[in-house]
Amino acid sequence: MAEQEASGLQVLLSTLQSSGDKDVILNILSVLTDLLSLGTGRRIQYVISKGGSEALLQALTTTARTEPLDHSILLPLLRLLARVGQRDRKFGLKAQKAEATDTILSLARRNLGHHLHLTHCLWVLRVCASNVTTGTTLGINGAMELLFKVITPYSKRHIRTVRAAIEALAALLKSKSNSRRAVSRGYLGGLLRLYQDWHRNDVSNNYIYIRRGLLLCLKHITNIQLGRETFLCSKGMEILFTSVQDCLSCKNLDPIINTVTQILRKCYPKEPLPVVTVRSSYSFPLPGNAKVEPPCEGSEGKWLKEEEAEKDLDSEEEESKEEDYDLETDVNKLRSKAVLDRPEEELGQYEAMCPELSHNFQELETESEEKKSLEDRTESLLSAPSHSIPNATSVKHPNYRLRNQSVTEMGPDPGEKDFKVPLQSWTKKEIRRWDQTDEKRDIAETAQDADSCEDPDRNHVLILRPLPKDPAWYKKTFYPECEALISSIAGGSLDCSDIVTNLLEKHQGDIPFHSPHFYIARAKCVKSIPGYKDLAFPDFWGHQPPPYSKPMLERKYGVQRDKVLDDVRRLIQPGDVIGRTVFDLDEPSHSSPGAPDCLTFFSKFESGNLRKAIQVREFEYDLIMNADVNSNQQHQWFYFEVRGMKLAVPYRFNIINCEKFNSQFNYGMQLVMYSVKEALQGRPRWLRAGHDICYYKNHYRCSAAARQGVKGHFYYTLAFSIKFPHKDDVCYLAYHYPYTYSTMMSHLDILERSRNPKKVYWRQQTLCQTLGGNLCPLLTITAMPESKKRDDLEQFCNRPYVFLVARVHPGESNASWVMKGTLEFLVSNDPIADLLRKCFIFKIVPMLNPDGVINGNHRCSLSGDDLNRQWLAPNSQLHPTIYHAKGLLYYLRSIGRAPLVFCDYHGHSQRKNVFLYGCSIKETLWQAGCTVDTSVITEDVGYRTLPKILDKVAPAFVMNSCSFLVEKSRESTARVVVWKEMGVLRSYTMESTYCGCSHGLYKGLQLGTQELEEMGSKFCLGLLILHLKSLPCSKKVMTQAALLLDLDEEITDRTQRSCSNSSQEIDDEPPCAEEIDYNADSCSDGEEDFSELDQEIQEYLSWVEGKTEDDEVTMGQTCSSKALRQLYVSNQPATNNAGLPLHSAALGVYSGFESSPV
């Protein structure tokens, strides 16, 4: 069949090219028309593959040569060409080869007065121009002049012809040389005027396609620098901006508004950021002149032009997307290697970091005794507030979840069926109230040992810093507003030192694992570059998660468009812009805090990073974040304080120097807000807040020079609106739930005190001192030996290691909340935790980048380096925390104790859920399509076990989001280096979303700190199950495990959920409803979608069909009636016109055609 069909088609096509017989040609054309109109795109593709385009083009050139022109053949031929051409990607080139472009142009010229014929020619012209090279040739040969003649001046006559001409012109203008030609001939101004005419006269919106076609012409012309300049000079911004104002409410005008918005964004004059330098306000002198000074700036404008000019050349090349280009395919590089990046002798120093291995029984005993007194004292201080691990089972309703905030009694939660003893059954104790005697004693201790915080070698003892005696310090700590606020609550004026006392008395102390006293003590020891003197209230006071989870924010229709148009309004109506700098880190004198009707900003506190705030309009502010210290980039994280707000007014904030190309803020994520008034009224919490949130590319640029040659010089705006809960409140806004270094240190203080020293072995040591002079703590957590018996001591020493690290990237505060959950679980009284401690020795570095966290960085350390790209060869001077973490791992490996599991906790800004990245040679090679015989490479698939378990036990975790590929660009990350150099099979990066979950129990919800902490505790549970499943266990452990967990049931119960998940591939985020970027190439506006052209042709045909039926025309039997009717109609103008349009019978067809309903 197929062959017969093929040969039949080929006979038809060759006959079409060779035959001189008119009837034969007409018949073939009608057969082809029938063939194509019945079928789908596939049938047209088939005709193309058999040389259909070439045959039709050949027939066209032949027919066009015969005088007089025979339109009865030409018209069906042109229609076929338009239909075939739009689906033939090489049509333009084929047309050029067949020398058909000149033919079409001259046909069009000859038919300028005959609109029906002309329309047919224009359809084909448009199809030819979809190839940029052919379009350029057509432009050189005068096609644009011809088209411009057709579309100007404004007239509603011959609508279809005008439409076809505008669409052909838009296609031609994709060629940048055509665009240049159009600008130099003054067409841009003409197009703008024409657009205005159509806009004004098309009151009932009948000609949207014409208006949009004109906009597409403008859009293409403004892809070149010259076009944008001319557009600006021609008042294009004003014209288009004004024109859309009356369209905004009309949804079917979206194609117009969207194209206008794209043009406006593109043409908005580019500017450098309104800062003296993009370089961070903070610099830090590095040891040993490690880095050169940044190159000078100042030639931004010049640079912008040069760089963009380069792109003005036409290019047919499509961007080749080699997705797996980054995968490591060198098997030798993938194989684990026992290399050492330092002299072996150096490893000896890490022995001291493993006190658990050198402990003898005596030491342990005395230690227990020593601790006993502390323990007793501590326990007497303990009240009994309980803390529960947040658990999915307390979920009541998918969209509004109330949780049991305080589970006080032991025993299984009725909802928790999977565990014999539920996870949340353990209760934790903590210090509720500050004890005056404690304070006095600790002050005395501290006074004796004033430098303890700075001495890295000193064995850690909890030190509470004396409360500062200088009242001014308090004053700075709590601003006058806050002071007034507090005094109003307390009902009396307070002397400064009383403020904190008063505040602390008010503090109910019911925030688990948080103590304001401990926080103040720790914060005083912090060494920051700006020399922080103030505390952010939320970090001091504490955060208690709300009893509900917030669903992801639904994106409001057109939210981005509205914000972009608002931005453009600044240019069009500059008189409305206030433009007042109200906060400036670089030039404090320039800021005008406390001005009337103006918010006051502040962020000079731990993890704060606001650099500049500019009041744009009464309730709108542009904000600029500080770059990472010693760097000029990495803006994403933000944390600042704002005061002096009015009630019930939505304030708009624009963070204008974000750098990631997209953000979860476009997919339902909200920022977080903390209100001091709310906190003082008993609701101390960070809440997801903000509405009308969107994230898009803006008009600010950064020169390559200023970025030291780093590519990607664009900035993005995060725009959001927020209504504050109280008038004249002090509020804090942040990218994500803050978790400062002092928070972590004071948390460790509390953990140490709250653990049961008889059961929990806990050592807090210092891994090293950071560049900034802060201590990087190292924890060792395991179970105390069961007894003094030799066997038990051996078991104690021989437990496998688990090595956990977090927060190498300071902006990823979610990682710290997960780590908080892990730590609290590990020291808890939960029997599962107890068993887990007996199975493993945990080595934990809870914050690998303290300096970055303290100074408000997003990604880097004080050296300006991404520390998670330094693991291959960390520098002991510049990257001490990495150098020593790696050293400790080397040491463990050297004594044959490389960890069973290594995990580095991170946050992921582009994706939802929590997932792991691991390393697999086979999966990498397979994914890269490598020809290497993977059967000879043996690999233990044990790396998949832990993520599989987590998928079952942790509600936020999704196995299908995990990846085990090794990328070249990740070769210096912790995960890859520990896997390769330490030979750790289960070496992972754990990525937690900033946003929420797309799967499982938390589907549709944004994650709160409770869910993040739960992830940390469930990770521990996962480790226990991993141990039970993969390692030989003592009978005792197995018995205990059997009592606690029904492993099989546990796994099967949850498998169903997991299976239903796994059938769904987790794709990346679906494209955002609105274009984040507006580059010429990235804008999808459906131009290439020819379905409209098809529709036009079809409309024409059906109109003709209707017309002929009305005329009751009957035809012969050989062709299908439809085809013949077409022939009949096509014949009419040709036979009756003979070069004179609008004549007799033809007039009927023609004028009817022109006035046919749209």
Ligand SMILES: [Zn+2]
């Ligand atoms: Zn990270």
